[in-house]
Amino acid sequence: MEDLTQTYLLAIEDELKSALERANDVRDTQLHDILTYHMGWKGKLRRNGPRGKRIRPLLVLLTCSAAGGDWRKALPAAAAVELVHNFSLIHDDIEDCSPIRHGRSTIWKKWGIPHAINAGDAMFTLAHLQSVRLAEMVSQPVGLKAVEVLQQACLHLTQGQYLDLAYENREDVTIDDYWLMVERKTAALVSASTELGALSAFCDDLTCNSYRNFGRLLGLAFQVQDDYLGIWGNSALTGKSVQSDLLTRKKTLPVLYGLSQCGKFAQLWKQNPAKSRELDQLISALESEGGKEFVKSQGVMLVDNALHELEQAHPRGQAGKVLKYLVKSLSDRQT
Numbered sequence: 001m002e003d004l005t006q007t008y009l010l011a012i013e014d015e016l017k018s019a020l021e022r023a024n025d026v027r028d029t030q031l032h033d034i035l036t037y038h039m040g041w042k043g044k045l046r047r048n049g050p051r052g053k054r055i056r057p058l059l060v061l062l063t064c065s066a067a068g069g070d071w072r073k074a075l076p077a078a079a080a081v082e083l084v085h086n087f088s089l090i091h092d093d094i095e096d097c098s099p100i101r102h103g104r105s106t107i108w109k110k111w112g113i114p115h116a117i118n119a120g121d122a123m124f125t126l127a128h129l130q131s132v133r134l135a136e137m138v139s140q141p142v143g144l145k146a147v148e149v150l151q152q153a154c155l156h157l158t159q160g161q162y163l164d165l166a167y168e169n170r171e172d173v174t175i176d177d178y179w180l181m182v183e184r185k186t187a188a189l190v191s192a193s194t195e196l197g198a199l200s201a202f203c204d205d206l207t208c209n210s211y212r213n214f215g216r217l218l219g220l221a222f223q224v225q226d227d228y229l230g231i232w233g234n235s236a237l238t239g240k241s242v243q244s245d246l247l248t249r250k251k252t253l254p255v256l257y258g259l260s261q262c263g264k265f266a267q268l269w270k271q272n273p274a275k276s277r278e279l280d281q282l283i284s285a286l287e288s289e290g291g292k293e294f295v296k297s298q299g300v301m302l303v304d305n306a307l308h309e310l311e312q313a314h315p316r317g318q319a320g321k322v323l324k325y326l327v328k329s330l331s332d333r334q335t
Contacts, residue, residue, distance in 0.1 A: 015079040057082040059193040065319035069201025076133040077196040083127035090120035153192035160185025187219030210313035217306035224299040227252035
């Protein structure tokens with residue numbers, strides 16, 4: 001399994017580098033350097049191999065192969081979803097005023113907001129140029145459908161980001177509101193990844209639908225686990241304080257569950273705790289009211305449903321086995 005994923009990851013990195021070369025055709029411009037810096041290929045803490053998990057493009061190739069297709073022909077689609085993901089990260093960093101990503105300065109912090117916006121726009125455009133390449137490698141109808149899938153995912157990303165920003169200033173956010181937000185901000189691109197993989201393998205509509213639903217549920221499960229780790233994770237593994245989500249008052253699933261109980265957690269939350277001891281009391285109250293178990297149960301349910309949808313698609317071969325393993329490993333991850 002590791003050999004297969006490493007083969008895919010190295011091919012994804014090569015495709016991404018090739019895609020970004022399109023931004024390197026103008027003299028005396030730093031744009032290409034800015035983009036490659038963001039991807040982790042240049043500057044301090046530069047890496048020669050794949051940077052990060054590259055989960056979304058990996059899902060494209062695994063889905064394509066598991067559906068009986070040639071994963072090499074799906075490489076443009078894999079690069080497209082990763083470029084869209086990174087476009088959203090660049091813009092998110094600006095909107096969230098985040099100065100650090102992966103242990104070093106973000107683009108806006110290093111080059112300023114105007115250059116960061118432009119770099120994000122370039123990443124977005126390069127992603128959609130990959131759809132043209134997909135049409136050339138697979139077929140025109142598949143390329144056209146891929147454009148629709150990718151554009152719809154981008155629209156959902158912007159809707160999800162809007163909701164995430166809007167929720168910061170609202171005190172009436174519910175768990176239903178939460179699902180609406182993460183459905184778009186997190187699950188949309190994961191769902192697009194598995195659907196693009198299925199399209200690249202010329203799957204029928206029913207199979208494409210199963211793979212799309214599988215990706216959607218997997219994306220939701222990933223976010224739930226992320227929310228869980230934001231409070232109950234191991235800080236030595238996650239790289240951030242287990243109190244950080246509470247300190248920044250993020251309206252994650254456990255927080256919204258605790259507020260919905262209208263108990264001690266909700267009372268303590270209204271006091272806006274900031275000290276470590278106060279935050280420990282907040283976590284203790286959340287656990288006593290069932291918050292930890294609730295989040296765990298939601299994650300288990302989403303993983304089970306994701307695996308059910310995957311079974312409906314009848315994945316084949318080693319790639320199919322890796323997909324099933326990936327679901328379980330993502331749900332059990334500690335980082």
